[in-house]
Amino acid sequence: MMARLVKLYRQVDLIKEQHFIRNRIAEENRQKENEAAVRIQSWFRGCQVRAYIRHLHKNAILIQKTWRGFTARALFRQRVKTAYFIMKMNFYNKMAVKIQQRWRGFYVRKYVHNYYARKRYLEGLTRKNEHIRRDLEKFAEFQRRERKRIALEKEEQEKKIQAQRLHFLLSTKQCPGVFNSPFRAEPDEMELRLRTVKPLLVRSAPKERKTPNITPDLSSVMPNRERLPPIHKKTQGPFRPALEVQQQRYRPLEPSLRVATSITALEEAREELKLHEWRTRVIDQTFLPFSNPSRNKRYEGLMHTSTPFEQVAYGTKHFRDEHKELLQGKKQALPSASSAIARKYLLRNEINKRALLLTPLMYAWLILDVATPFRSAF
Amino acid sequence: MSQRQILQVFEQYQKARTQFVQTVADLATRPQNSETLQNAGVMSLLRPLLLDAVPTIQQTAALALGRLANYNDDLAEAVVKGDILPQLVYSLAEQNRFYKKAAAFVLRAVAKHSPELAQAVVDCGAVDALVISLEEFDPGVKEAAAWAIGNIARHNGQLSQAVVDAGVVPLLVLCIQEPEIALKRVAASALSDIAKHSPELAQTVVDTGAIAHLAQMILNPDAKLKRQVFSALGQIAKHSVDVAEMVVEAEIFPAALVCLKDPDEYVRKNVATLIREITKHTPELSQMIVNVGGVAAVIDYLGDSKGNVRLPGIMMLGYVAAHSENLAMAVIVSKGVPQLAICLEEEQEDHVKAAIAWAFGQIGRHTPEHAKVVAVANVFPKLLNLYLDTESSEDLQVKAKKGLKSILQKCTYLPALEPLLYEAPSNILKHVICQFSKVLPHDSKARRLFVTSGGLKKVQEIKAEPGSAIQEYINAINNCYPEEIVRYYSPGYSETLLERIEKYQPT
Structure with missing residues (x-):
């Protein structure tokens, strides 16, 4: 145990070094390893998810195909039903049309468009037309004859009147x-x-009657005059009031101006008026009425065709007869023996008297006018 | 100066005035003088004379004024502008009957020319004064007033309405019942003028019971009265079915047909117009006219008349035939088609021809039977000529084309269709070939005739666009014949034969 510990102690440095070395190596490879791990994981996960989705799809398709099949079968059944129905309806319609057409044909032929009735109607119409045509023709003929007769009668009447005349x-x-x-x-x-x-009885032409101006003069009406008994029993027509009739019948004599005035009064007055008009005339051009303008137009010769130096007709007229007014002064001095000249002289005196009012032109005209009757005497 | 001389002056002045006015009135009788008179300032001279102290001068002045205004609308306008109308209207109410007559004459002459002038007359309050004159005892005054009213009402509905509002219609109906022919005539004419504008006005006239009185006069011997009476009845009947039925119910019918034989052509024309106005409304009314023999009478009348007078008769036949197949047959049975064909031959004016073409279209469009009758009357070439004639008016061309088309679409009478193959332009040809394509598959004799008369050859020569209607018809015709016959008649067949000769190698 101890030995091991000692051994370990001896190796501490190595271990430390080793630790760092390893750490470094690990650090160096971490990135790479991590990436590799991710790659591996992604692949695995991808496989896993794909497998799952494939599974889901498989199930979905299964569900869908079952459902679709179901609905389609239902729809098809429906379609078949409707098609059958339509076929049936078409058939029924066809049959109905057949029945209807027979019936309608029968009905229409019998009642509406009855061929024979129509034929009869048209024949009747033709007859009616002929009838009407004949009647109208007859009537027109009658009218024509009537017109001809009236014309003939008129002609006859005219001839008769002519014969009477x-x-x-x-x-x-x-x-x-x-x-x-x-x-x-x-x-x-x-x-x-x-x-x-x-x-024809010869009758003198009807005299012109002047319509008198009635001036009511009540004083002359005779109010109380006994009336004659009526000729007819029945009174006739609406008459004018008696007063008016009386008035008209016993109207006092109103001589017209013409009857009342002296016989020469008009001429005198006319003369007077003429002179007055001459004195007060403003315009020398006379007023010409608009009726018959062509007749009222005075002929005016062209300027270049007229000349003051007229040719004296040779041998026919004595030069003294021409332009008498120019010789007037000389003539007056001549003593005259004949009675004609004496009369003329008298006249001229009268003219001179009037001439006080007249212009020289008028004077000349007057003299010429008076002188003309005496020309033959010379 | 004596009193005589003073009076003399007045007498002379009066004489001069009388003479002036009379001369002017005489001069005014000639239309060619009117301009000179106007330039001489006649208006301003006549105006004071309307207010002259002497009634004769007043009347003559009014007469002269009326005559001047009668000829020339300028002068009529001058009368309006010269403020003469108020004077006239004033004195229309005041003066004696002669003056009233003359004043009504002036109003009539002024109102005659245009709606504006008539309106000016109405604006002066002339209508009321004229209505009062209509109540006058004297028939002459009534006549003049009725005439003036007629001239006012003639222009348009408004003026007519104004006249009606013044209460004229009952008085005019009373005037119709007077014994004087001239008054009757003028009153009937005025009623006609009033009724012609609108259904309401016609109804007003009907409501006063005018129809019964008018109907009584249709056999009056006076032709001018008859003219006006029939014109009035026609104008009343034209608006609606109701009034037309009322006119028919007045039992004018067999009697009115007699007037189609009247010597006066305007009477005939107006009767025909009346019949036309009645028939155009409904099949029933047409049927009634047909049943009393109206169609035959109208057809005879077409034979008697010439020119424009025929027009209402022709249109009446068209209207009757348009209503139904039966009525069209009635026209045919009454020998209407040959008469119309004669009319088409004789008439010169385009509008009459157009009416005839239209009437033919109406007669022939119902069934093949109808179309055959029209075709037999040899109408197709004439209609085609009218359609193709460059001198025909546009309306005539359209009517001829429409009529031709509507008959062709029903026509199965091939001999009449054949000539059209050669002459018709493509838009008519289409219908002709269509008819052939319909008939030939079912008629072997016709197939044979079609070949021998050269129709098939003509059909092959037609250049139609492939796929067009006409091409389809041609194919339908070709399918009725063996292929070699069709080929034989195709243009260029001889060349193909010659080519075959060239290519042929003798063995």
């Missing part, structure tokens, strides 16, 4: 009329007509 052309025993030519075998149609009609 021309009744004076009827031939007499002595003298054949124009329609009864002795060179023809038989008289004209008009002649025969003239013989039948009565002549």
Whole structure:
């Protein structure tokens, strides 16, 4: 024991050294060993887990295939059922359609689209149409005849009126009329007509009646005048009030202005107005009414066709007859013996009197106007 | 100066005024004078004369004004702008009947031109004054007032409503019952103008019992009255089934057909319009018209008339045929198709042709039987020409195409379809070939005829895109024949034969 202890004591250093050496070696290899251990462990664990998962998968597949098989079988059974049902329904429908089509065909043929009824209807319609056409044609024909008759009657009437107007052309025993030519075998149609009609009563043309302006004058109405008994038993129509009728009947004489005034009053007044109008005229251009503008338009010669230097007609007129107004002053001085000249002189005096108011142009015109009747006397 | 001379002046002035107004009124009778008169300032001169002391001058001035406004809407506008209307309306209530007549004439002439002018007349309160004039004893005044009212109401629904609100309709119905023909005529025309705008207005007219009175006058000998009466009935009936039935219930029917033979063409046209307006609503109403023989009468009327007058008759046939297969058959049985074909031949105007094309489409679209009748009348080439004619209006082309298409889709009458194979453009050809492809598989004689008449050859020549509808139809036709026959008729077959000769080696 002791020896061993001594031995041990002797070896302490070695052991210590050995301890450190070993520790060092261990430290040196630790990393490597650790890695190796991890590698080994991972491999092992991997194997273990894979085996477990394989086991689980196997079980899952087992469960799934059983379940799927179950459901699929159920579904298939369902499908078969529906397919069978559909097949059945199709068959039934087909059969139903067959039944319906027979029935409907029968029904429609019998009641709705009865071929014979339709045929009958169309035939009936054709007959009705022919009937209507005939009727309308007849009616139109009737109307046409009626119109023709009326036209003929009108023509006849016109001819009759014409004959009445021309009744004076009827031939007499002595003298054949124009329609009864002795060179023809038989008289004209008009002649025969003239013989039948009565002549038109000759009436003078209706006189124009002037509608008088009624001014009510109550003083002239005779209020109390005895009335005559009525001619008819029954009173006729709505009459105007008696007062008004009386008033109209016994209206006092109201001569129109024309009757009341003297016979020359209008001319005098017109003359007066004319002069007045001449004095107060503002515009020389006369107002032309718009009706018949073409007639009212005065002819104005073109400027280059008219000339103040007119050619004197050779040999036909004495030069003194032309432009008399220019010679006026000389003429007045001439002594005159003939009565015509004397009359003219008188007239001219009158003109001179008026001429106080007139422009020279008007004066010249007046003189010319007065002078013209005397030209032939020269 | 004497008193005479003083009076003379007045007398002359009055004479001058009278003469002026009368001359202007005479000049105003000619439309070509109106411009000159306007330029001469006639409006401003006539206006004071409307308030003249002498009634004759007033009336004549109003007459002249009315005549001027009658021709020209510028002058009518000048009347409105010149504030003449209030004067007229004022005196319409006050003056004697002659003046009322003249004033109503001016209002009528102004209101005639445009809705704005009519509105201006209404704004002046003229309607109320006219209503009062309608109650007048004198038929002339009533006539003038009714005429003015008609001219106001004619433009649009609003104006019509304004007139109706013033209570005109019962008075117009009373006017219809008067003995004077002219008054009846104008009142019927005014009712027609009022009723034409909306169902409500038509209902108002119906509610006053106008239909019974109008129906009484349909056999009146006066043609112009008949025109207006039928126009009024047509305008009333056009709005709804209810009023149309009321018109029918007035028992106008066999009697109104007589007027389709009237010598006056406007009477005929208006009767046809009335029948058209009634038939277009329901199959029952159409059936009723057919049963009284209306279709035959209308077809005869188409034969008697010319031009635009035919249009309502043609449309009536179209409407009747559109309702049902039976009614279309009734049109065919009444010999409507040949008559329409004659109309198509004779008519020149595009819109009438378009109506005829439409009517044919309506008649032929029901069954093969209907289509065959239309086809036999040789309508297809005409419709095709109308469709292809570049001078046809767009509407006519569309209608011709639609009509042709709807008949073709039912037509199984091959002899009529054959010519279309050669002439029709591809969009029509499609339908033609479709019909062939439907008929040929079931008809051996037709197959034979189709080959001998060269139809098959024509079909082979058509260049169709593969997969298109037309190609399918062509294939369906080709399947009805042995392959070598189809090949024989294919274009280029002779060349392939020659090629075979070249390749052939004699042994």
